[in-house]
Amino acid sequence: MYTQLRESLRSASTERQERRLPWWRVSRNVVNLGLTSFFTDVSSEMISTVLPLYLVFTLRMTTLQLGVVDGVYTGATALMRLAAGMAADRGGRHKEVALAGYGLSAICKLGLLAAGGAFGPLVAVILADRTGKGIRTAPRDALISLSSPPERLGVSFGVHRALDTAGALVGPLIAFALLTLLPGAFDAIFVVSFCFAAIGVAVLLVLVEGRRSDRPARPAFSLRPALALLEVPRFRLLVMAGAGLGLATVADAFIYLALQRRVDFPPTFLPLLYVLTSVVYLALAVPAGRLADRLGRGKVLVGGYVALAAVYVALLLPADGPVLVLGSVLAFGAYYACTDGVMSALASGLLPAESRSAGLALIGTGVALAGLVGSVVFGAVWTTAGLQTALVLFLGGLVLATGLLGVGLLRTRAAHL
């Protein structure tokens, strides 16, 4: 019965049919995009689990060094990401561009095998893998939004993010199982990772339908349409507030390290915190999306950042012990569930279909870059002035940015949710 939905989302009859479906039903295209992300995340998390081991032992490099490479590269690819978004918008080729991104990352898994222990090629492969991620994200989110009726964007993104997070949970388990069974067989891990990535690409290639927007393709390739998006007041607000919030956001690793310093549990448990956060995110992604569709996406987004502020406050409170750890992880998972997909849903609702990829790339890049800067600043302040000072500073910034987002959303309240 979904073929109808796929064919014409805008027809009134479909919308009526859609409304009669239970709230958690999303279009098959969204589920398939979620499966693509699931398999791709299994694949990529397998690699990120074993890569530090592989690099430290075979190349004798530190993760710090690679972290620097990765950080610098995130900045350098920002414009490229935007370009990929615009390319996807031209003629509505979201699926083709996303396919290029997923395909590149899949091939890179075999590239790891080919690079062997040689430093240069290995770094090149890792950078190409990141490029693939940069290319695919915005057109994929555009496809999700174009495959969903506007009033179900929240749930659609929730379903997608839940599948995505499930992949991130399963990947490390498979990697560790393989390493335990076949010690030292990193090549086997790379090949199995490639297989998962290939299935993800196959889902996208064969089962996902491309969504072309109704408008004719723009002939010229220029930055102007992407920048023109900034003239939409609510979208401009979202980009600016997103960047401000990104600046006040601390990288996961710092949150967990701060928790570990406060409560002084063995570092062995650090990976467990990542898992717990992912489980909370996985569990809350769909409900948060539903809540966003019902109450308004702006409200849930603001709520997500309030949850993050609660994490900061918890880290500043004198309380400690398991309550602090569990409470913080719960709030941190809720923060992810209420911001990541909801932000994309909110932005999608504001963007015209023909420039959706570029707009999503713009906002995604803005938040990511600001988050990178924020983490560097947080690390520096922690080192020089102490954890307490860093947390107070970032809490202040977060409250300010969240307040501005809230006020801005009220002021620009329009026909949109």
Next chain:
Amino acid sequence: MSRGALFAVICAAVIVLGVAYVGYAALRTRPATSSPASVAAAATDPQLRAILAQPHLVFLQPSGGDPTQNVVTVAPLQQGTTTRVETGLRCARAYFAAGHGICLGRTLTGAGFLFDDRFQPGRAFDQAGLPSRDRVSPDGRYASSTVFVTGDGYSTPGFSTRTQITDVQTGESVDLERFTVTRDGQRFSSPDFNFWGVTFADGSRFYATLGTAGHTYLIEGDRAARTARVLTDEIECPSLSADGTRVAYKRAIPGAQRQWRLHVLDLRTMADTALAETRSVDDQVEWLDASHIAYGLQDQGPPPTLDVNLWTVPADGSGAPAMYLAHASSPAVVRG
């Protein structure tokens, strides 16, 4: 062909590829852990006892892929010797002194164990992180271990090291981060303190590296008193000579990423000498005798491989590096 059939065909092909490759990997991979039989056999192996009766080298034979599969091996203390006997113990980094050994990295996530002079595994310990350095004190009383603690991904910040000193008899471990550190007589502390590369002197005294704010200080510490003081800067992975007068160490090359030159510092005069090895060395070196050091160096090819060889160079800056033992890393000199 329908979409579903096409998808099924692609998936089947991919799954066949994956299963076939894992099967191939399983066929060529050795068993995951030290086999109890080979470990027990080592205790009574006459060839091994013969080597142990003379000055010898305890080292690791690289496995070429998984560092936890490096084999603790023994050879006579003689350059280029072809005699070597595997003990059956496997780990990523090992050291041995005064009848006590430490093996770090029994698993990839950082567990380790102590072993005795019959190469039988003893007390096991958990230290989460990637195995990096380990040492046993000359009297066999203490063992130290350093691991890299990382986040779960290669792009996460917050990289650090953790170093502990364990009492071999009681198993009690102390983290160096709990020590009181002084610099120029003043209390010195910072949240970014990282300790690595312990080398033991006499009693409970030791030297190590303290990394903070871009500096890599040489510290002199006392395990019993839980104190340490900063001696000088730009010293990593010190290794104390048998007479306790000099440390051989690696010094970061300014401006270069992860490139180190080997130096020797005279602790009495603080005179510093660069050694004749010009290649970058990332290792905690070992003193072969009063005037030579040994260190592991990855086979640089061409083409580079995952194999590691032991090299030696004079400790006074003269001469030239020479291969000491092929296919070996993590050296420990034992002179009865």
